[in-house]
Amino acid sequence: MRLRALTTLNFRNLTPDTLELPAGLVSVSGANGAGKTNLLEAAYLVLTGLTEAGRLEQLVARGSGEAYVRADLERQDGVSILEVGLGRGRRVAKVDGVRVRSGALPPGSAVWIRPEDSELILGAPGVRRTFLDALLSRLSQRYAHQLSLYERHLAQRNAALRAMTSRVGEGRAEPWALDVWDAKVVELGTEILSLRRRVLARLTPLAQEAHEALGGHKALTLNLDETTTPEDFHADLLRRRDEELARGVTLSGPHRDDLAMRLDDFPAGDFVSRGEARTIALALRKAELDLLTERYGEPPVLLVDDWTAELDPQRRNFLLGLARALPQALITGTDAVPGAAGCYAAHDGSFSWQGGSA
Numbered sequence: 064m065r066l067r068a069l070t071t072l073n074f075r076n077l078t079p080d081t082l083e084l085p086a087g088l089v090s091v092s093g094a095n096g097a098g099k100t101n102l103l104e105a106a107y108l109v110l111t112g113l114t115e116a117g118r119l120e121q122l123v124a125r126g127s128g129e130a131y132v133r134a135d136l137e138r139q140d141g142v143s144i145l146e147v148g149l150g151r152g153r154r155v156a157k158v159d160g161v162r163v164r165s166g167a168l169p170p171g172s173a174v175w176i177r178p179e180d181s182e183l184i185l186g187a188p189g190v191r192r193t194f195l196d197a198l199l200s201r202l203s204q205r206y207a208h209q210l211s212l213y214e215r216h217l218a219q220r221n222a223a224l225r226a227m228t229s230r231v232g233e234g235r236a237e238p239w240a241l242d243v244w245d246a247k248v249v250e251l252g253t254e255i256l257s258l259r260r261r262v263l264a265r266l267t268p269l270a271q272e273a274h275e276a277l278g279g280h281k282a283l284t285l286n287l288d289e290t291t292t293p294e295d296f297h298a299d300l301l302r303r304r305d306e307e308l309a310r311g312v313t314l315s316g317p318h319r320d321d322l323a324m325r326l327d328d329f330p331a332g333d334f335v336s337r338g339e340a341r342t343i344a345l346a347l348r349k350a351e352l353d354l355l356t357e358r359y360g361e362p363p364v365l366l367v368d369d370w371t372a373e374l375d376p377q378r379r380n381f382l383l384g385l386a387r388a389l390p391q392a393l394i395t396g397t398d399a400v401p402g403a404a405g406c407y408a409a410h411d412g413s414f415s416w417q418g419g420s421a
């Protein structure tokens with residue numbers, strides 16, 4: 064896939080503009096704070112409907128009420144116009160002028176590689192769960208649907224538990240009332256657990272292969288660290304019911320699971336260097352790119368933020384080799400990327416065309 068043009072209006076610090084983007088490797092370079100990350104963030108949002116921002120308002124330029132992003136995306140079957148409008152806590156998405164749910168923007172159209180990806184290894188289990196859930200949701204609409212239903216029923220079960228917890232002391236708890244929530248949570252949770260196992264079986268060899276190609280000498284293993292299994296979920300809820308009533312929260316299920324990563328059989332989160340963490344994260348993103356390419360039949364646009372951060376020459380070469388093999392990659396850094404098909408210089412939220420680089 065190729066992003067032919069990107070238009071932004073009132074998006075963070077970006078000056079309203081339309082950037083025409085060539086195929087191949089596109090370099091965006093400039094000083095710290097110039098707006099390079101913001102440009103990739105706008106592209107990722109309009110291409111996939113996804114954002115890492117905590118609140119949508121953060122994406123709107125300070126002092127403005129609304130922001131807008133448009134992408135002219137070239138795919139095998141033609142060019143689509145994708146649009147996202149952002150207001151206070153509100154988002155509107157359109158494909159070719161027709162309003163759609165933001166989940167209906169093409170989920171396989173971009174992969175974003177960022178220095179913050181190291182948190183996938185060094186951060187809390189929730190970061191890894193979000194990675195798996197986001198990837199699975201992009202590979203399977205059914206997973207996205209079942210996950211959102213699971214989260215809704217889980218919130219209701221937790222609310223019921225909390226209400227009962229406050230009545231336990233008075234001897235008025237009625238735990239049988241949980242049965243109705245248990246049935247739905249188990250039905251949905253069991254499917255989520257099974258789908259996660261299936262995708263991990265495909266993700267693992269791809270990540271291992273990329274990790275080796277990146278020069279990672281230690282053996283990488285990925286495993287689901289599960290609080291329950293598809294077979295035992297219902298029994299586990301019943302077994303831990305007293306504990307749950309005491310604490311007012313659901314203690315088993317996919318919402319508590321982790322994606323355990325090990326290097327040479329040591330837990331990666333506790334023992335890796337920053338560079339090793341970045342290497343594992345790169346391998347995971349490469350595996351994500353492979354799975355999305357396989358699922359949608361053509362490679363996504365690759366977005367790489369700060370391509371030199373924490374990476375030695377071998378890893379930088381891997382990243383540039385990967386980018387060059389794709390129809391298009393947008394790569395940011397404080398220095399221009401060598402051998403780019405086109406270069407933009409970023410300055411204070413504006414981008415000026417510099418032509419190709421040597």
Ligand SMILES: Nc1ncnc2c1ncn2[C@@H]1O[C@H](COP(=O)(O)OP(=O)(O)OP(=O)(O)O)[C@@H](O)[C@H]1O
Nearest residue numbers: 075076094095096097098099100101121123124125
């Ligand atoms: N909603 C917003 N409105 C206006 N400016 C914003 C908004 N959100 C962020 N900014 C500003 O955008 C600027 C550019 O940030 P960005 O992260 O894109 O820089 P960068 O070029 O990637 O820098 P670095 O090389 O340091 O990573 C920052 O100075 C930030 O304060």
